[in-house]
Amino acid sequence: MDTTFVPPSRAILTDCVRSAGTAPSLHNSQPWLFRVAPPAIDVFADPARRLPVVDPEGREHLISVGAAVLTLRLAVRHAGYSVRTELRAGDLTSGDAPSLAATVIAGRPRRPDRVTEALAAAIPHRHTNRWPFAQVAVPADAIERLRAAAREEGATLTLAPPAARDAILGLARAADRWLSTRPHHAEEIARWTGRDVRHDGVPEWAAGPWDALEVMPVRDFAGLPRERVPFEPYPTVLVLSTDDDGPQDWLRAGQALQRVLLTATWLGLATTPISQPVEVPFIRAELTRRPAQMVLRVGYGRVAAGTPRRSLNELLIPAET
Ligand SMILES: Cc1cc2nc3c(=O)[nH]c(=O)nc-3n(C[C@H](O)[C@H](O)[C@H](O)COP(=O)(O)O)c2cc1C
Known part of the structure; x- marks a missing residue:
């Protein structure tokens, strides 16, 4: 037995949870809870924060939780520990109680490598950017870095060539129209967006x-009424996909999404997840041969600001005694 191993303190791991809470999520629903039990942190998916109209299967719910898992892994590595992650199998999206989705376990002290340093530094600067991007092509080597980031998490990121890009954006607009006719769609959007957003949801600004x-x-x-300005006419569009399409694949897709987004932030690229086309089954099936999990727009844009987050107290489940 190794008697020299001192696990990270609860305070260090709690600080890592704070970082994880900055992850992107569907409509900023922040559907995650954490239980800190050094050297492990359990990550739960919170069904109270699902969006049943746009995400009836809970796929984007688990993608969001996966994004928090990747952020947590990076934060633990950045704190100076090796890290191991166990994804939970089984049905994680039904029932009323939070489901254990993953456990992130800190190991021996280990200095963070250059990539971990860069991605961890990007965590507080990654924000969804919904403004026009410059009409400047994203260099091929930057796209290759994003594709490698997705591969590292077991997912595939594909650059849409011009004809496919136009088709995907057309499908996304059609998906948006289709979703807006769904029963209770307006109420769901109103619950998560607007002027009264304080700790979660997408604020009007x-x-x-x-x-x-x-x-x-x-x-x-x-x-609400919004300004009309021209966006870049030829956006760079990427599709994130996975081999299979179950709860573990969605958690993996979320980790891949966040690694791609943080890599983009590191490279000075702005990003917008575009999920309407993957929320409509017959449109999703048109995007790629493999299960599509997200459409992403990348480019060079103005600096976007951070959106609200719930307080750390709201994210923590007390450890079992
Ligand atoms: C699964 C998922 C789906 C998303 N879909 C969209 C989308 O369709 N359109 C959009 O503008 N942002 C989308 N986002 C971005 C979220 O709205 C954003 O992460 C959240 O509001 C928090 O803001 P932040 O990314 O700036 O931290 C999505 C994010 C995730 C994780």
Whole structure:
């Protein structure tokens, strides 16, 4: 037995949870809870924060939780420990109680490598950007770095060539129209967006303007009048996909999404997840041969600000005694 191993303190791991809480999530629903029990942190998916109209299967719910898991892994590595992650199998999206989705376990002290340092430094600077991007091509080597980031988490990121890009954006606009006719869609959007957003949800100011060229499928978040400005006419569009399509694949997709987003932030690229086309089954099936998990727009944009987050107290489940 190794008697020299001193696990990270509860305070260090709790600080890592604080970082994990900055992860992106569907409509900023922040559907995660954490239980700190050194050297492990359990990550739970909170069913009270699901969005049943746009995400009836809970796929994006678990993608969001996966994004928090990746952020937590990076934070633990950045704190100077090796890390191991166990994803839980089984049905994680039914029932009323929080489901244990993953356990992140800190190991021996280990200095963070250069990539961990860079991605951890990007965590507080990654924000969804819903403003126009510059009409400048994203260099091929940057796209390759994003693709490698997705691969590292077991997912595939594909650059859409021009014809496919136009088709995907058309499908996304069609998906947006289809979703807006769903029963209770307006109530769900209103619950998670608008002027009264305080600790979760997408505030009105983060919703961005409408695209005057009507190319970009900007989500109708706040349902309030918005400025119309031209977006870049030829956006760079990527599709994130996985081999299979179960709860563990969604957790993996979320980890891949966050690694891609943080890598983009590191490279000075702005990002917008565009999920309407993956929320409509018959449109999702048109995107890729493999299960599509997310459409992403990347480019060079103005600096976006951070959206609200719940306090640490709300995220923590007391450890069992
Ligand atoms: C699964 C998932 C789906 C998302 N879908 C969209 C979308 O369709 N449109 C959009 O503008 N943002 C989308 N986002 C971004 C979230 O709205 C954003 O992460 C959240 O509001 C928190 O803001 P932040 O990313 O700036 O921290 C999505 C994020 C995730 C994780």
